[in-house]
């Protein structure tokens with residue numbers, strides 16, 4: 001069997017990714033390692049920064065988003081050394097000791113950096129901060145974190161009546177609240193919990209469905225007094241704990257593994273072993289969807305690594321069937337919906353994705369962008385106000401598509417291209433580096449190039 005031709009071509013300040021599948025077809029084989037979990041990487045840098053003593057991080061994701069977090073905390077006096085190594089050291093300033101930066105903090109493309117950090121900044125008395133991000137981040141809603149922080153007494157100013165970055169924050173002592181979040185968002189929950197660290201008394205968050213719980217796990221490991229009530233999806237935190245630096249081993253990101261899981265499932269004769277994947281139950285919606293679609297996927301070597309469950313995943317090609325994805329499942333696979341949409345174009349029947357309006361306020365409007373790109377490739381996708389309806393089995397044909405500078409879109413379209421006829425050109429594909437800097441080299445590896 002021959003290999004596809006995978007090429008990167010510079011176009012002005014961007015890169016096109018060109019994927020040409022051979023007429024004889026292709027199969028994906030081998031054992032792959034995926035980069036560190038992005039959510040856990042951000043949190044290990046942040047908690048390390050506000051703890052006493054050293055935090056050692058193994059397997060930190062070296063993508064652009066965690067780099068944005070590292071540079072913001074460095075600008076607030078936190079020493080982070082050997083950032084490009086497998087043993088990153090964060091010398092913590094201790095709780096309440098972030099320095100007032102002389103420059104504007106830049107969260108780049110990262111919603112997690114900006115929203116989580118806001119909880120820490122707003123609760124730092126007598127410090128003034130300004131924060132911004134790239135074009136995409138400056139158009140994403142910040143009211144979801146500004147509003148609860150204001151209820152705690154925070155002073156935050158920004159564009160469009162304090163709802164958009166750039167933001168300015170006058171830190172001060174906050175008062176504890178019980179916040180009933182209207183959305184299941186780990187960024188909202190984590191922002192409030194981080195603000196609660198510096199707040200006298202008990203701060204509580206209740207969410208409508210369970211979102212990823214990496215903050216709760218890691219805060220507990222660093223010494224915070226956290227109480228989780230699974231019956232009501234509530235978490236409370238007691239203010240002013242002593243946080244002590246820890247060793248964190250970051251597992252591979254299931255959101256990055258998802259691209260290879262779907263690739264192996266849709267490309268005939270494929271068989272991939274994906275090693276060291278985080279399988280925290282708040283993140284495994286993708287596994288449940290693949291099982292419901294009839295994918296051939298097995299978990300091997302299940303273990304716990306510094307408080308997070310991990311396994312190796314073996315995925316083989318199979319004939320997929322459509323399914324419905326909705327409700328409480330959505331927060332457990334929120335970042336995987338673009339790649340699930342690709343799988344659905346190869347599944348027998350009509351896949352419905354509902355309750356996913358959140359996708360419209362990610363790095364791009366992921367519902368609109370995926371519907372239009374897949375339709376351009378020959379799929380039958382209808383955009384719903386809060387999801388997608390995908391009639392599978394149409395087959396795909398390569399054409400020119402655009403990432404809209406959204407990393408998940410760039411990578412989802414690259415996987416679609418592996419099972420499309422002829423050549424696909426993905427514009428602005430360098431966006432993959434936000435969460436997956438080695439994506440193209442692994443793409444070449446699994447294709448045998």
Ligand SMILES: O=C(O)C1=C[C@@H](OP(=O)(O)O)[C@@H](O)[C@H](O)C1
Nearest residue numbers: 039112184185186187188334335
């Ligand atoms: O807390 C986190 O690390 C994240 C939470 C999710 O966002 P929301 O909290 O907005 O759902 C997810 O989409 C994002 O990629 C990472």
Ligand SMILES: C=C(OP(=O)(O)O)C(=O)O
Nearest residue numbers: 109110111112335362408
């Ligand atoms: C939405 C994402 O990240 P963030 O909100 O941190 O920008 C993502 O990684 O898909």
